[in-house]
Amino acid sequence: MTPPAFWQHDGLLPRLLAPLGWCYAAATARRVAMPGWRAPVPVICCGNASAGGSGKTTLALDLGQRLQGVAFLTRGHGGTAIGRVDAADPARFGDEALLLAQVAPTYVGADRAVAARQAIADGARVLVMDDGLQNPGLAKDVSLLVIDGEAGFGNGRPIPAGPLREPAGVAAARCTAAVLIGPDRTGALAQIGALPVLRANLVATDAPTGERVLAFAGIGRPEKFATTLRAAGVEIAGFTPFPDHNRYTEADLQALQAQATRLGATLVTTPKDAVKLPPGFAQVVGVRLDWEDKAALRRLMPVP
Numbered sequence: 001m002t003p004p005a006f007w008q009h010d011g012l013l014p015r016l017l018a019p020l021g022w023c024y025a026a027a028t029a030r031r032v033a034m035p036g037w038r039a040p041v042p043v044i045c046c047g048n049a050s051a052g053g054s055g056k057t058t059l060a061l062d063l064g065q066r067l068q069g070v071a072f073l074t075r076g077h078g079g080t081a082i083g084r085v086d087a088a089d090p091a092r093f094g095d096e097a098l099l100l101a102q103v104a105p106t107y108v109g110a111d112r113a114v115a116a117r118q119a120i121a122d123g124a125r126v127l128v129m130d131d132g133l134q135n136p137g138l139a140k141d142v143s144l145l146v147i148d149g150e151a152g153f154g155n156g157r158p159i160p161a162g163p164l165r166e167p168a169g170v171a172a173a174r175c176t177a178a179v180l181i182g183p184d185r186t187g188a189l190a191q192i193g194a195l196p197v198l199r200a201n202l203v204a205t206d207a208p209t210g211e212r213v214l215a216f217a218g219i220g221r222p223e224k225f226a227t228t229l230r231a232a233g234v235e236i237a238g239f240t241p242f243p244d245h246n247r248y249t250e251a252d253l254q255a256l257q258a259q260a261t262r263l264g265a266t267l268v269t270t271p272k273d274a275v276k277l278p279p280g281f282a283q284v285v286g287v288r289l290d291w292e293d294k295a296a297l298r299r300l301m302p303v304p
Contacts, residue, residue: 002243003052003220007154007163014161021158028134028158028166032174036139037113042126042302045140046179047133049171050163053220053244054148055181055289057096057272058202060130062289064103067303069125072100073115073132076108077245083107083118095245098275100130112138126303133174134165141302145175145192151221152186168192177300181289198296200289207232207285214238214265216256216282218246218273225270228287237265248276256282 048054064070076094085093085101100106107115154163172192179198212235217225222241260267267282274284
């Protein structure tokens, strides 16, 4: 989905929808209060308080590259399968699951405890959850509240009046630390109390610096991709946003190719989008986290 613009600003419509938001937050509170299964291996959750992209998958990938014996758990948005991700059968798994599976074994399923048991049976020594802070099925040893510094918590209201799955302070109370990605431009840190904060910035990898590009992205906040490219010195001749988890049609691809030809530009996109595209259709520009204090991150981890 594409988040409605009013989620970032308070006003009449959010106030009218507020009672529904209170009901949504109350339902979330009842759900997260349920006890979860305690795995015999450490469980690290990369979650957030709001719907949409905040950098959870980017953080999960970062941790997966730092820790030994990792398996990823994810719901698998956009896919139809459950169980271990098979990269040879991409149509049955969501884009984020396919991206995670390039780094470590990845298990898809709404029931995180079932997925965790399968991962452990396959030899996983630490589980990293991409999302799932509001899913009570699996007890967490470390929960990281991921915050997109540019978007913050929007208008601060629960769905459908705003972007929040639960109030930011309530989510923070269950977390070990927050991970702020980029500068805090909305005052989000003031809403999470005394929760420790780890800071990181997005840095483009394999960016075509100095080239003229037509960029496109179907992620939680597509404009973040454009911002990252500009910061890397890429000349953006055009930018086409798509909804999160977009399934690209032949018409989409033809339109992008035609636009790139008109602009004399190279097509570039994100790794999350690339797993759903024909090989070589566009140049892939990834991102990594540049941590201000890597030692602080290591101290939080329940494993060496």
